Amino acid sequence: MKPTSRLRRLASLGSRFLIVGGLSTLIEIGVFNLLVFVWGWDVVAAKVVASLVALVNAYFGNREWTFRHRDRRGRMNELLLFLLTNALCTAIGAGLVWLGVEMAAGILGRTPGAIAVNAVNLVSIVIVVVLRFALYHSIVFRSPAQR
Secondary structure, eight states: OOOOHHHHHHHHHHHHHHHHHHHHHHHHHHHHHHIIIIIIOOHHHHOOOOOOHHHHHHHHIIIIIITTSSOOHHHHHHHHHHHHHHHHHHHHHHHHHHHHHHHHHHHHHHHOOOOHHEEEEEHHHHHHHHHHHHHHHIIITTOOOOO
């Protein structure tokens, strides 16, 4: 396969992944804000729950649209890999939110407000999105040729 053709296919795959991820991110941010600012949850617990809610959308969107042409080696095997990948990514995201909120509190000298907390959450999402794409592409939704 020519490098330009391969790059074009990767860009197409990446853009579908970003659309699914964008919708999942909106779901995650909405649930996160509801839990933290309406119901008074801890930011780390809210991050984990919000990520899990968005995960449902992400699985079906990526399985049925982004990576629909990929190997379907068995729904349970794929689902297990998806859940393990996302458990790792959720833990990393929660750790980044905790670290970022603690750093913001230290810098501000007080508990950070909604803007700072959401800025930290968005940074964690960007970092985790890159990791998720790499893991989905190489491990979860593999190409049939990678057996």
